[in-house]
Amino acid sequence: MKASWDIFCTVVDNYGDIGVTWRLARQLVAEHGLAVRLWVDDLNAFVPLCPAADANAEQQWHEGVDVRHWPAAWSATSPAEVVIGAFACQLPPAYIEAMSAQATPPLWLNLEYLSAEDWVEGCHGLPSPQPNGLRKVFFFPGFTARTGGLLREASVLASRDSLQSAPKQRAEFLAGLGVQVAPGSRLLSLFAYENRQLGSWLQALAAGTQATHLLVPQGRILADLAAWLEVATLAPGALHQRGALTVQVVPFVSQGDYDKLLWACDFNAVRGEDSFVRAQWAAVPMLWHIYVQDENAHWEKLEAFLALYRQGLSDPASVALTALWRAWNIDGDMGQAWQALQPHWDELQTHAREWAVAQAAQPDLATALVHFCRNSL
Template sequence: MPSLNTRWDIFCTVVDNYGDIGVTWRLARQLVAEHSLAVRLWVDDLRAFERICPEIDINAAQQWQQGVEVRHWPSEWLPIDAADVVIAAFACQLPSAYMDVMAEREKPPLWLNLDYLSAEDWVTGCHGLPSVKYKSVQKIFFFPGFRPGTGGLLRERGLLEQRRKFQRDAQAQRQFLQGLGIERAPDAQLISLFAYENAGLASWLDVLAAGATPTHLLVPEGRILGDVARWLGVESLAVGAIDVRQALTVQVLPFIRQDQYDHLLWCCDFNAVRGEDSFVRAQWAGRPMLWHIYQQDEDIHLDKLDAFLALYTKGLSPAAAHAMNGLWQAWSAGQPIGDQWLSARKHWPELQENAEAWCLEQGLQADLAAALVQFYLNWI
């Protein structure tokens, strides 16, 4: 393990509201808690950070949260020592003044570009390769991933054991849900919905409302709320709103902190998630899921979607894999998914088994924080 005096700097520019800060905040906390490292997390948008960590003082230039030194990334950079390990999250551009300080160190720091998560084949070949160089400092690509030879996924120590214990404890789940104001009917399927705006939502809600099985749909505050409101025929939806349409109960939840969101995913029978952070957390829930991938220019996000689906559905029968592919592809294209949902429901036990098996398979790999620490140890 590196020296307790080893300092790590993580830089985060908030691009997609909560995904970037969600990943870097989890990583920073884990490096402190499990690897005894001194971590500074530089964030340019503390208001977005406050949504997932309500204790954040949005006006503070420097503060400590859960052992992490949180620094507001200023528009005017002041002189400060560079860390031993510098992580530029999601290819963000470091301040030029900080890069100069890195280059002035007697021993240059390990400079890592922590890239976006992808299941594409080329990721394994590029992981750990040199990127650009600034004076004496070499930047290196570091890719999270689903295959051996990548940096793995964020996973705290003991997470899967905690999840399994919680999912076996009906009373613990009931108490957690009640704490959020959720009263689940014994025969209702519980679904969480966290997504970008999506024109395909209405067809799914139509099918859920007309279904023979009652559905309780939990919608945390977010961008999909406008589409939900339009389907309900109301002007807007506020936190706490509950609306019942035939077999479907829709309930709006507040934006909750990360550990609560984990428990929400663990409670649900099916989770619709978006971006990167909630995508990974839904996989650790071991339940069937639906991913709304972040759209990119020239539809390059569809390559990422196809690559993940090829891995995720590998253990399914051809019919079940076809159903899941159809559901995910239609959802990411903003197309109606009612029929695709009904097709997927025909394979429900198999989809449940596959979700748990995928979770356990990914859990065999080193987690992202441990992989970063080991990379540093190999580097020195």
């Protein structure tokens, strides 16, 4: 029989939590032959990532994953052999009671948020005994060999290379989204939270000498974009020209198509955790809009990643990249930071690919989880 896993996801940040757990569940089924139930408390956030899904179904199957609605009134359910609470979500009390009643209690993992902070290595894999006798283990994704790695399907890098090395394939994919890029234009994508610095960046793009085509998937940044364009609303298909800048709104797409969108672009601005990791596999320059946390704890996470990511860059390129990321996240002058980045574009392109190669040399998160669980069980 297949080993059984339960993954619990509480939707907090629109698509970040469900984005990570949906990718993980699919990979555990497809590449490791496991029986996976994905419990989601808000299926409305799941449907945009999996268009075939039904937001009202209590149970449904997609790509081999048993997707369940996580109801407020929990009913009796037999626990799986491995139980994952994603991002410190609280499991149903009745489910925890059922876990403790098992002759052989399940392996209970708390899948933590991604961080490059130094303390993560020391906490990865640490047990946390519970008052009821169960043991919960902290499992940290990360960027070093002493963490759990990053989500990376076995085929993702080859698929990326196939699209990036075939201009016709790239153009056909973009055409499917209604996108036609003028020869010589640089293609950018923008997926971000609300940001007061958007206007200064867009103005720099519009006033620049480099023709730029900016693709903006549906999301929270659209209100700021509409304000800068001085239009009431923006919907998929909207196309606006301002100087050297063409802005186009594209539909929210499935995870597979979003990966392709990132691969097709020359630069990607992303947010949160899921799109942040996928932008790294795209192996092109990127900009991360980190999720804001209480007491500005996110700044430490931002700086910790930058300290890792900029290793190997020349000092001028490192300074320019750091200034851009800080401007985007801490209300700096994005226009000035963007202009200062341009002389280092070729170096940043090379560096992005080298970073992806280095990260791909480590075990991926799903494989690391499976090996950890097999050794523990």
